[in-house]
Amino acid sequence: MQATLGLKFQLRNTFTKQGIRIKPAEKNGAVIEADVHTDTANRATGAPDYLLPQEDGGEKVPHGGRSYLAIPTRYLRQMASGAIPQELRPRNLLGAVGGRYTAITRKKGQIALRNQKQVRGFVFFLQEISDGHKAIMGRYFTDHEAYPFYLLIPEAQIKPRLDMQRTVETVARAAFPELWAETWRTIMARGLIIK
Numbered sequence: 001m002q003a004t005l006g007l008k009f010q011l012r013n014t015f016t017k018q019g020i021r022i023k024p025a026e027k028n029g030a031v032i033e034a035d036v037h038t039d040t041a042n043r044a045t046g047a048p049d050y051l052l053p054q055e056d057g058g059e060k061v062p063h064g065g066r067s068y069l070a071i072p073t074r075y076l077r078q079m080a081s082g083a084i085p086q087e088l089r090p091r092n093l094l095g096a097v098g099g100r101y102t103a104i105t106r107k108k109g110q111i112a113l114r115n116q117k118q119v120r121g122f123v124f125f126l127q128e129i130s131d132g133h134k135a136i137m138g139r140y141f142t143d144h145e146a147y148p149f150y151l152l153i154p155e156a157q158i159k160p161r162l163d164m165q166r167t168v169e170t171v172a173r174a175a176f177p178e179l180w181a182e183t184w185r186t187i188m189a190r191g192l193i194i195k
Contacts, residue, residue, distance in 0.1 A: 011083070012083040016040060019040035034172070036164070038052060055165070057160040059157060070090040073147075075147040075149050076088065076149040088119065093119065093136050093149070093150075121140055123138065124136055129151075133152060135148035135149075136152065
């Protein structure tokens with residue numbers, strides 16, 4: 001299961017992989033059971049387990065007092081095709097209250113305020129777009145045309161793509177015959193007799 005995560009998701013770190021919990025099979029009465037589940041809830045921020053809706057689908061809503069989800073667009077993906085680097089994440093692009101950004105000028109370290117932030121030659125700013133939603137817009141600093149890099153929406157539907165149940169069943173079926181045979185070899189080597 002953990003080995004296939006990189007094929008289904010763009011992973012920035014090992015947090016998601018570590019969130020797959022596996023308890024090996026053991027006998028529970030007349031039944032042999034194993035436990036495989038997810039635990040990717042962020043207890044520090046109160047964010048729920050984000051892998052659960054990846055299995056069955058579901059609705060994603062903002063948490064932690066936020067009002068919007070920031071959804072990357074194709075324009076952002078042209079700049080960052082894999083995991084989004086820190087400098088291009090929404091918090092960095094709109095990191096100050098009211099859309100004003102602190103900039104230290106080159107003259108004697110004076111502090112000035114500006115309304116836009118420049119990253120990789122692009123200027124970013126918040127704007128309402130034609131459908132009524134807000135977007136983090138970006139334009140190359142010599143260009144006049146701006147494009148949406150993130151759409152800010154109140155909720156989104158998550159399509160199922162984890163497919164954990166089928167993956168676990170496939171792995172269990174493939175591993176079972178060898179593990180079963182090894183268990184019986186161990187039992188017979190110890191001289192145990194089953195009546």
